[in-house]
Amino acid sequence: MLDEVKNSDIEKEKVLLVGIYSLSSEKFQAQEHLEELALLTYSAGGIPVAKILQQRNRPDVNSYVGKGKLNEINGQINAIGVKTIIFDDDLSPTQIRNVEKVTNAKVLDRSALILDIFASRAQTAAAKTQVELAQLQYLLPRLTRYWTHLSRQSGGIGTKGPGETQIETDRRIISQRIGVLKLKLEKLDKQRTTQRKSRDQMTRVSLVGYTNAGKSTLMNALTNSCVFAENQLFATLDSTVRRHQLKSQEILLSDTVGFIRKLPHHLVQSFKSTLDEVREADLLIHLVDGSSKMVHEYIEVVQQTLKELKSNKKQTLLVFNKVDRIDDEQHEMLRAEYPSALYISSVRGIGLSQLEEAIEQKIESKYRQVDLDIPIQAYRAVAFIHQRANVKNEKYTGEYVHISCRIDEKDFKQLSKMLNTIEYGIETR
Numbered sequence: 001m002l003d004e005v006k007n008s009d010i011e012k013e014k015v016l017l018v019g020i021y022s023l024s025s026e027k028f029q030a031q032e033h034l035e036e037l038a039l040l041t042y043s044a045g046g047i048p049v050a051k052i053l054q055q056r057n058r059p060d061v062n063s064y065v066g067k068g069k070l071n072e073i074n075g076q077i078n079a080i081g082v083k084t085i086i087f088d089d090d091l092s093p094t095q096i097r098n099v100e101k102v103t104n105a106k107v108l109d110r111s112a113l114i115l116d117i118f119a120s121r122a123q124t125a126a127a128k129t130q131v132e133l134a135q136l137q138y139l140l141p142r143l144t145r146y147w148t149h150l151s152r153q154s155g156g157i158g159t160k161g162p163g164e165t166q167i168e169t170d171r172r173i174i175s176q177r178i179g180v181l182k183l184k185l186e187k188l189d190k191q192r193t194t195q196r197k198s199r200d201q202m203t204r205v206s207l208v209g210y211t212n213a214g215k216s217t218l219m220n221a222l223t224n225s226c227v228f229a230e231n232q233l234f235a236t237l238d239s240t241v242r243r244h245q246l247k248s249q250e251i252l253l254s255d256t257v258g259f260i261r262k263l264p265h266h267l268v269q270s271f272k273s274t275l276d277e278v279r280e281a282d283l284l285i286h287l288v289d290g291s292s293k294m295v296h297e298y299i300e301v302v303q304q305t306l307k308e309l310k311s312n313k314k315q316t317l318l319v320f321n322k323v324d325r326i327d328d329e330q331h332e333m334l335r336a337e338y339p340s341a342l343y344i345s346s347v348r349g350i351g352l353s354q355l356e357e358a359i360e361q362k363i364e365s366k367y368r369q370v371d372l373d374i375p376i377q378a379y380r381a382v383a384f385i386h387q388r389a390n391v392k393n394e395k396y397t398g399e400y401v402h403i404s405c406r407i408d409e410k411d412f413k414q415l416s417k418m419l420n421t422i423e424y425g426i427e428t429r
Contacts, residue, residue, distance in 0.1 A: 015078055016105075018065060018297040019088035020054045027055075032294050033261075037088045037110070040210075045119050049080055057336065063098045064091055074103045078363065086113055089262070093142045111138055111264040118267065128190045133181040134266040136174050141169050142229050143174075192276065195251045202243075203251045206281035208306065210298040213287045214321040216240075218346040219255040222356070239277045246360050249390075255282070268308060268398055275309055280407070281317045283333025283362050285355075290320030290334060317342065319355060324348050366409055373400045374419065381418045388415075 005044065017037050023032035030053055038048040052065075052073060060066045064087060077085065085099065085420050091109040099107045108116075124129040181198045207215040219225060223242040241254045254277040268275070278284065284306070288298055299318075306312040318341040320334060321324075326343075334341070342358055344351035369392075374381055376399055385391065389407035396402075407415065 002355065012045060012081070012084045013084055013271065014049045015046040015084045015086055016073065016080075016082045017041065017048050017051045017086055018054075018073065019052075020056050020059060020065065022057050023055065027053075028298070029294075033088055033350055035115075036261075037086065040110075040113055043178055044113055044120070046084065046086075046284050047232050049260075050076060059089065059095075061092075062094065063102070064089070065093045070099065070102050073099075077103055077105055077382060085107065086110075090264075096142070104280050106339070111266075112268065114260070114264055126185075129181055129184050129188065130267075130271050133178060133185065134264065136178050136181070137266040139266065140171065140174050142176075143170055188411045189276070192347060203249065203283070204254065204277075204281045205244075205251050205285060205359060205363075206254045207276050207282045207285050207287055208254060208302060209257060209276055209287035210289065210302055211260050213258065213289045213298070215255050215258065215287050216344045218285075218287060218321065218344075221254060221346045221349060221352060223253060226346070234263060239275075247358055248360055248365070251359070251401035252365070253264075254374060261301045263305065268305070276362065278306070278309055278311050281311075282366065283315065283317065283359065285359070286310070286320065287318050289322055290330075295320075297332070317355075317358055317362060317364065321346055321349055367406050368409065368412060369404070369406050371421075372403045372405070374403065375400060378419065381415065384411075384415060384418065 012255060017034050019030055019034045019037065021027060034051050036051060038051070041048050042077070052069070054065050054069050056066065063070045075086065080344070082105065083366075086108045088110055091099075091107070092109050096109070097105050099105075115131070115138055118127075118131045119135065122131045192339055207218060209215055219240065219242065223244045225242050239254050239256045244251050244253045256275065256277050257271060267295060286299075286302060288302075292298060303312060306314075318338060320338070320341055320343045322345060323331070323343045323346070324345040332342070334343075342351060342355055344355055346352075373386070376396070382401055382403070385403055385405055385407070388411040389405040391403060391405045393404040394401065
């Protein structure tokens with residue numbers, strides 16, 4: 001079996017990983033970041049055979065690592081036969097071009113690697129469209145790099161050549177394609193919005209977390225479904241929605257694409273319709289890999305991404321997963337720092353019943369039971385109640401409609417604006 005693994009690794013593309021860290025940052029963090037880059041490389045189908053980590057205050061504007069370190073990298077890739085270099089940050093077209101000139105190797109930055117993984121994992125029409133849009137938006141400002149073989153002249157005023165003409169043509173084609181993709185995504189977004197409206201009465205709970213936190217595994221454990229789950233970064237891209245019956249009510253549980261540090265901005269923008277499951281959720285379950293050394297950074301990245309999505313103020317349950325891999329010392333440390341968090345193992349089923357109880361408690365805290373006597377002519381209010389609330393009883397008595405319902409606090413505030421609560425005799429309990 002080991003021989004088979006070794007043989008399969010030989011066939012994979014060998015990669016050298018490069019990162020930097022500043023004087024003010026911790027070296028172990030930079031090492032963990034390169035470990036994550038290695039996992040991303042494996043997810044993309046490559047095999048990291050060497051890593052180079054440099055300490056410097058800021059990236060070199062010409063080559064990211066500086067001339068001396070670049071020559072060292074060149075010597076190392078020639079010695080071990082590597083033809084691909086992946087950097088743990090985004091590179092400018094100039095940096096990519098200069099590194100390629102010295103090393104004669106294929107150079108990728110972090111965003112290009114993540115985009116490549118997303119392209120290979122996209123299954124649905126929406127995901128494929130979103131990934132293509134992000135790739136083109138990434139490629140557009142970097143076109144010059146791909147045409148240096150056609151002309152020795154660089155782009156700019158007074159230096160037009162055959163390569164520059166082709167660049168302008170490609171920019172126009174790519175810009176047009178980007179426009180087409182954005183229109184396509186708008187249509188898909190409208191379809192998703194229509195689908196979400198059809199289930200407006202149900203409470204929506206969304207799983208969020210750093211990639212590989214175990215969201216899909218938890219989804220499968222709670223709903224007995226078969227969502228693809230694999231121990232690798234970005235195992236799933238498309239959001240999956242499943243009905244799940246709690247003790248008191250049925251909810252819609254959604255699994256979303258994992259977050260990651262330095263997630264390319266283009267991906268966040270192009271995956272808007274997928275991430276709308278997060279934006280429109282009534283409750284977020286923030287799942288964290290409790291066995292990781294980078295717990296605090298993972299939590300911070302997810303919180304920052306939620307802030308970017310304007311979803312950081314939503315009701316949230318912090319849940320540490322993979323508790324079966326945590327030693328007693330780490331467990332005690334996490335409990336002391338996060339006393340209100342839950343601790344589960346999706347694989348072993350540990351703590352799942354407590355999680356369901358906590359979900360119900362969070363949901364119930366947002367609802368109130370109300371009895372309303374509404375004049376028949378206030379048909380808009382009645383329609384609103386049927387659309388947004390769970391109606392328990394409805395009875396027409398002369399000029400009034402008596403409705404007993406369970407309604408979300410935010411919807412109740414909106415309903416209160418539609419009705420004069422004193423005149424129409426709204427009672428709550």
